[in-house]
Amino acid sequence: MSTDRPDRHGDDRRDARGRQRGAARSRGQAGRTTQAPADRRRRTDPARTAAFDVLRDVDASDAYANLVLPPLLRERGLSGRDAAFATELCYGTLRLRGRYDAILAACVDRPLDRLDPDVLDVLRLGAHQLLGMRVPAHAAVSETVGLARDRVGAGPAQMVNAVLRKVGRTPLPEWLDRVRDDAPDEITALARTGSHPVWITRALREALHGNGRDAGETADLLEADNTAPRVTLVTRPGLVDADELAAGTDARLQAGRWAPTAHVLAPGSDPATLPAVADGRAGVQDEGSQLVTLALAATPLDGPDARWLDLCAGPGGKAALLAALAAGRGATLVANEIAPHRARLVERGLRALPAGAVEAVRTGDGRDLGTEEPGAYDRVLVDAPCTGLGALRRRPESRWRRTPADLGALTGLQAELLRSALDAVRPGGVVAYVTCSPHLAETRLVVDTVLRRRDDVERLDARAVVRDVLVPGADLDLGADGGGAAGLDVQLWPHVHGTDAMHLTLLRRAG
Missing domain, CATH: 3.40.50.150 (Vaccinia Virus protein VP39)
Known part of the structure; x- marks a missing residue:
C-alpha cells in the first residue's frame, strides 16, 4: 500500500488541527479531563506502579503476591506510607476482584474478557481506589489514568478515564445493590458482592451447614475472607516466652485469643525485626x-x-x-x-x-x-x-x-x-x-x-x-x-x- 495516500478512517479521527484522536473521543464518548494537556499526568507514583506490576506478575506467571510484593518494595526503595499504600492497593484489588469486575462490566461497552489484561488490571486498581480506599475521587482517576498512559498507552488511557469516571459517580452501596439485583440467583449474588467464585461460595455455604452453623453466615464469611488478617506469632515452648519475644525492640504485642503460644503483632510492626523470629525461636503462624x-x-x-x-x-x-x-x-x-x-x-x-x-x-x-x-x-x-x-x-x-x-x-x-x-x-x-x-x-x-x-x-x-x-x-x-x-x-x-x-x-x- 502506498504510504502517501491518506487513510480515510484516520482522517475521520483527526481534529481541526490535524491531530489524531482516540476512537472513543471521535465518537464523543470519552470523558474529558479538566487538566490542560501540558499538565496531564504522564506517569503515576511508584506505589501504584508497584501494585500494578505485582498484579501482572500474579496473572501472567501464577506468582503469589505475598512472595512478589515484599522484595519488589525493597528493590524500589518503598517504605512507610508508600509501602503500606502499595500493599493495600495490591491485596485489596486481588481480594475484591470479583466485585469490581461485576461493577466494571456495567461500565464497559464490551465483555471484560475482550479487554487487554493490562488494561483490566489498571481498571481494577482504579476501582479499588474509588470504592475500597480513602483516596479522593479526582486523585484515584488522574493517577490511574497516568498509570495507564505509562504502562498501556494513550489510547487505552482515554478509555480508563471514561470508565473510572462512570464508576466513581455511584457510591459502593448502590453498586452492590445493582450487582445483587442483576444476579440470577442468591448464590451468584453472594459470589459477586462477596468477591468469590460461585463454586467456592456454594462450597463454603455447604460447609457451614455441614459443621452445625447457620448457612446465613455465608456473607459474613466472605467478608472476613476480604479482610486483611492480623500478623500472629507463635512462641515455640522451651525456646522463647512472651516476655523475651519483643525484648529490645519497638514491636507491640498482645496475647492471642485462643492459643497460649499465640501473640498478635500490632499493625505497622515488622516480625522480621524481632530477634526470636530471625533465629527461629518464634515464627509467624496463624x-x-x-x-x-x-x-x-x-x-x-x-x-x-x-x-x-x-x-x-x-x-x-x-x-x-x-x-x-x-x-x-x-x-x-x-x-x-x-x-x-x-x-x-x-x-x-x-x-x-x-x-x-x-x-x-x-x-x-x-x-x-x-x-x-x-x-x-x-x-x-x-x-x-x-x-x-x-x-x-x-x-x-x-x-x-x-x-x-x-x-x-x-x-x-x-x-x-x-x-x-x-x-x-x-x-x-x-x-x-x-x-x-x-x-x-x-x-x-x-x-x-x-x-x-x-x-x-x-x-x-x-x-x-x-x-x-x-x-x-x-x-x-x-x-x-x-x-x-x-x-x-x-x-x-x-x-x-x-x-x-x-x-x-x-x-x-x-x-
Whole structure:
C-alpha cells in the first residue's frame, strides 16, 4: 500500500488541527479531563506502579503476591506510607476482584474478557481506589489514568478515564445493590458482592451447614475472607516466652485469643525485626494452625510417647511447634516432605531446636511411609495438601485460580496420605488429619471414605481436646454439638474465630 495516500478512517479521527484522536473521543464518548494537556499526568507514583506490576506478575506467571510484593518494595526503595499504600492497593484489588469486575462490566461497552489484561488490571486498581480506599475521587482517576498512559498507552488511557469516571459517580452501596439485583440467583449474588467464585461460595455455604452453623453466615464469611488478617506469632515452648519475644525492640504485642503460644503483632510492626523470629525461636503462624498442632500433642495416648511424625511438613511452621513440644517431653520428631525445596524450608524452620529434638528431615513421598515404617510412630500429623480455601484472606489470588476440577486429584491424595498415616502410627497412637480448607469433600468425606474400609480406627472428640488446650477462660464457639462427626471434629472460621478455616479430625489406631 502506498504510504502517501491518506487513510480515510484516520482522517475521520483527526481534529481541526490535524491531530489524531482516540476512537472513543471521535465518537464523543470519552470523558474529558479538566487538566490542560501540558499538565496531564504522564506517569503515576511508584506505589501504584508497584501494585500494578505485582498484579501482572500474579496473572501472567501464577506468582503469589505475598512472595512478589515484599522484595519488589525493597528493590524500589518503598517504605512507610508508600509501602503500606502499595500493599493495600495490591491485596485489596486481588481480594475484591470479583466485585469490581461485576461493577466494571456495567461500565464497559464490551465483555471484560475482550479487554487487554493490562488494561483490566489498571481498571481494577482504579476501582479499588474509588470504592475500597480513602483516596479522593479526582486523585484515584488522574493517577490511574497516568498509570495507564505509562504502562498501556494513550489510547487505552482515554478509555480508563471514561470508565473510572462512570464508576466513581455511584457510591459502593448502590453498586452492590445493582450487582445483587442483576444476579440470577442468591448464590451468584453472594459470589459477586462477596468477591468469590460461585463454586467456592456454594462450597463454603455447604460447609457451614455441614459443621452445625447457620448457612446465613455465608456473607459474613466472605467478608472476613476480604479482610486483611492480623500478623500472629507463635512462641515455640522451651525456646522463647512472651516476655523475651519483643525484648529490645519497638514491636507491640498482645496475647492471642485462643492459643497460649499465640501473640498478635500490632499493625505497622515488622516480625522480621524481632530477634526470636530471625533465629527461629518464634515464627509467624496463624492461631488456628497453632491450635490444631497443640491438640495433637495434647491428645491422651495409651503406651509410649517417644516418636512423632509430621507427614507433610513443608514449609515447616507446624513441624517447628511440634518439635518444640516433643523436646519438652523427651520425644523426637521426624519431618517428612516430598519436595526438596520445601524440605529445605523445614530444615530452616527447625534450626533453633536443641540437638536430639529432630530425628530427621526426610525427603520422600508420605504415601509410602506407612509401608516403609509400619506402626513406628506414636503421634502423626497429616497436614494434607488442599485447595487452601481456608486461607483465602492470606492468598487472595488462590480463589481465582482454583477450580472444582482440582478437588478430584486432591481428595484422592488426601485419602492416600491418611491411610499411610494410620499404617505408620502404632496401635494406641493418634493421627491428626488437618486441612486449611473447610470444603466437606476435603474434610469429612475424606475421613469417612478412609474409615469405611478400616475397623481398627476410632474417631476421637477433637472438640474436647481443643477446648483443653485453650487459653484459660476462652470460650471457643464450635457450632452446634450435633451427633456423629459434626459433634467431634473441629472446624474453625475466619468470621467467627479470626483464624484461618482450619479443620481437625483426631483418630486413634485401635490396640
